[in-house]
Amino acid sequence: MSAMGVSGVLTPPDIAARKGKAPLVCLTAYTTPVARLVDPHCDMVLVGDSVGMVLHGLPSTLGVTLDMMIMHGKAVRRGLERALMVVDMPFGSYEEGPEQAFRNAARLMAGTGCAAVKLEGGESIAGTIRFLTGRGVPVIGHVGLTPQAVNTFGGYRVQGRGEDGERIRRDAFAVAEAGAFAVVLEKVPEALARGITQDIAIPTIGIGASPACDGQILVVDDMLGLFGGFRPKFVKRYAELGEAASAAIATYAQEVGERRFPAAEHVFGDAPATVRGGEAA
Numbered sequence: 528m529s530a531m532g533v534s535g536v537l538t539p540p541d542i543a544a545r546k547g548k549a550p551l552v553c554l555t556a557y558t559t560p561v562a563r564l565v566d567p568h569c570d571m572v573l574v575g576d577s578v579g580m581v582l583h584g585l586p587s588t589l590g591v592t593l594d595m596m597i598m599h600g601k602a603v604r605r606g607l608e609r610a611l612m613v614v615d616m617p618f619g620s621y622e623e624g625p626e627q628a629f630r631n632a633a634r635l636m637a638g639t640g641c642a643a644v645k646l647e648g649g650e651s652i653a654g655t656i657r658f659l660t661g662r663g664v665p666v667i668g669h670v671g672l673t674p675q676a677v678n679t680f681g682g683y684r685v686q687g688r689g690e691d692g693e694r695i696r697r698d699a700f701a702v703a704e705a706g707a708f709a710v711v712l713e714k715v716p717e718a719l720a721r722g723i724t725q726d727i728a729i730p731t732i733g734i735g736a737s738p739a740c741d742g743q744i745l746v747v748d749d750m751l752g753l754f755g756g757f758r759p760k761f762v763k764r765y766a767e768l769g770e771a772a773s774a775a776i777a778t779y780a781q782e783v784g785e786r787r788f789p790a791a792e793h794v795f796g797d798a799p800a801t802v803r804g805g806e807a808a
């Protein structure tokens with residue numbers, strides 16, 4: 528692993544320096560407790576606009592607002608000691624042009640303490656990325672399947688198959704030339720992601736892309752089995768916490784119904800007998 532910033536927190540240059548080296552481990556987080564869980568294992572933690580679908584039950588990321596990103600970004604910041612924190616710029620917060628993007632990126636950075644922002648798009652957004660990176664806003668690009676463009680794509684389809692791969696390559700190189708320090712490649716053919724990773728100067732972070740990418744990212748609720756909305760092929764379930772939670776809740780409901788909870792150890796006597804963990808038992 529490369530040297531870290533003086534505070535012990537990974538910085539955008541640390542991430543950029545990992546090009547072609549040990550794979551970058553990245554996950555999303557939206558809350559303080561989950562940030563605490565992922566921080567010791569991750570190089571980068573993304574407060575993704577996937578929060579809208581995963582935590583707020585929205586049908587897509589399009590309804591996510593800057594205020595939502597600031598609120599979740601603040602919560603994640605409290606849980607991180609080491610990983611670089613990146614916050615997504617939500618739909619409508621940057622597409623009007625560089626000035627709008629800078630104003631909102633500055634709000635995200637000041638409001639959350641994040642060191643970088645991520646925005647979706649390639650050639651069409653390169654001018655905006657150049658404007659931001661030239662003014663103290665480190666940027667991660669995001670090309671391929673860009674979920675904020677779900678209506679343009681007509682669904683969450685693989686992008687860049689066949690001749691269309693050239694478009695994704697141009698997008699990735701455009702964001703790199705504009706100064707992005709890394710680029711997310713989402714849901715593109717494996718060979719295309721491998722080729723871009725070989726040829727581009729900045730780290731690629733894959734999601735539904737290739738093991739050859741310089742890093743990988745997943746939505747944490749997906750890989751923990753907590754989000755049942757839909758299950759893309761690229762998600763590997765490392766746990767089934769949703770099933771475990773559902774079984775626990777069913778047991779609780781049964782025990783309450785049968786008056787087996789609370790048991791003697793969960794209730795209080797008239798006089799405090801012992802003190803346990805600061806609480807009179």
Ligand code: KIV
Nearest residue numbers: 555575576577711746
């Ligand atoms: O919003 C998000 O979580 C993302 C990642 C999946 C890359 O953009």
